[in-house]
Amino acid sequence: MQRKTSAQQPPKFNNIKEILMTATTRYETIKVKPVTPLIGAEIDGIDLTRPLEPQQVAEVRQALLDHLVIFFRDQPLTLEQHKRFGRYFGELHVHPNTRGPEGHPEILPIHADHNTVRIAGDRWHSDVSCDAEPPLGSILHLQTLPEHGGDTLFSNTYAAYEALSPGLQTYLLGLTATHDGEQVYRSRNRGKGIDDRDRVYPKSSHPIVRTHPESGRKGLFVNSNFTTHIDNVPREESAAILAFLYQHLAKPDFQVRFRWQPDSIAFWDNRSAQHLAVWDYFPNVRSGYRVTVKGDKPF
Numbered sequence: 254m255q256r257k258t259s260a261q262q263p264p265k266f267n268n269i270k271e272i273l274m275t276a277t278t279r280y281e282t283i284k285v286k287p288v289t290p291l292i293g294a295e296i297d298g299i300d301l302t303r304p305l306e307p308q309q310v311a312e313v314r315q316a317l318l319d320h321l322v323i324f325f326r327d328q329p330l331t332l333e334q335h336k337r338f339g340r341y342f343g344e345l346h347v348h349p350n351t352r353g354p355e356g357h358p359e360i361l362p363i364h365a366d367h368n369t370v371r372i373a374g375d376r377w378h379s380d381v382s383c384d385a386e387p388p389l390g391s392i393l394h395l396q397t398l399p400e401h402g403g404d405t406l407f408s409n410t411y412a413a414y415e416a417l418s419p420g421l422q423t424y425l426l427g428l429t430a431t432h433d434g435e436q437v438y439r440s441r442n443r444g445k446g447i448d449d450r451d452r453v454y455p456k457s458s459h460p461i462v463r464t465h466p467e468s469g470r471k472g473l474f475v476n477s478n479f480t481t482h483i484d485n486v487p488r489e490e491s492a493a494i495l496a497f498l499y500q501h502l503a504k505p506d507f508q509v510r511f512r513w514q515p516d517s518i519a520f521w522d523n524r525s526a527q528h529l530a531v532w533d534y535f536p537n538v539r540s541g542y543r544v545t546v547k548g549d550k551p552f
Contacts, residue, residue: 282309285316285323292409292526293509296522301328301338301518310341313520318389318468321331322509322521322528329516330394331426332357332542339392339544346388346545349381349455350438354542361543365395367536374530375442377408377503377550378478379523380545383434383455387546390521394453395513395541399534406529407521409507414462417501425473428461428486430495458484459551461498465524466549472525473502474551502527524548 284297294316301308316323318394330338336359339345345359351373353360365372380391393405414422434454461483477499483491511519521528 274524280312283312289509291412291507292321292407295324302330302334308445317522321409321526322519324511325518328518332360335394335542335544339432339546340418343389343546346547349434359544363543364540366538375496375532376478377527377529378476381458382476382479383432386550387456387548388545390520390522390525390546391543393543394518396469396515397538397540398513398537399537402534403513403539404531405511407475407509408502408527410525412507413502414471414473420484425461429458429484430461431481431484432474433481436481437478448552473498475531476527
């Protein structure tokens, strides 16, 4: 039985470890229905508009670790409720390029309509991988949707790595690659007529094979959006290896496809999953907000 809270403020915890120590991780307060064997699960039996109990937070966290991306339906969150939910899992990230609504710097607007030249996220990527400490996870809440289309694809980077030959796995373990926000954000701003000459965007080098800090599993950590080259490898070899890995990561075998409805939420783990937003709905409107949770340095 869940404990009742006497106020509308969420319980206060110093960090996620404290939450996990206060509760077991069996699914007792939420319903978890896998969408595919490899990635994705629908979560039911929880109201994200209300403060959560420690057990609920621990089980949502466990579901994310188990399924890499989790989906919620019928969650009409306000911006404050959206941020509160994100803060259960860590400090919130502020996007290096796109500003949030006034008073909400941690909120990233997601919007496309008949004036849109190119949407963000239409290539396989993990969010802001150019940061020295890329985000742990992202929580997207969409409110306005086209009648058809606008799905999001998610790919399991563990499975992609494990499907490689042992020899290639071993070779990649010793390599790092550069992720540069310049090539993503400056070209995007140019298309919008935004002068960003004075901005400096994040640029970082990360292992091509990343070890998840909680599960201990290894997964591929390169993407066609942010990764520019493999470090200390001739450019032609780097380009060929990356092209193969991008194609490999995009295989349907590793994927789940999410069909949005108004007030749906997708919460994905950027350390073990990549995603792609399908832009097949022009000139219709697709709109909502994203909260992103800070992460740590990949290893």
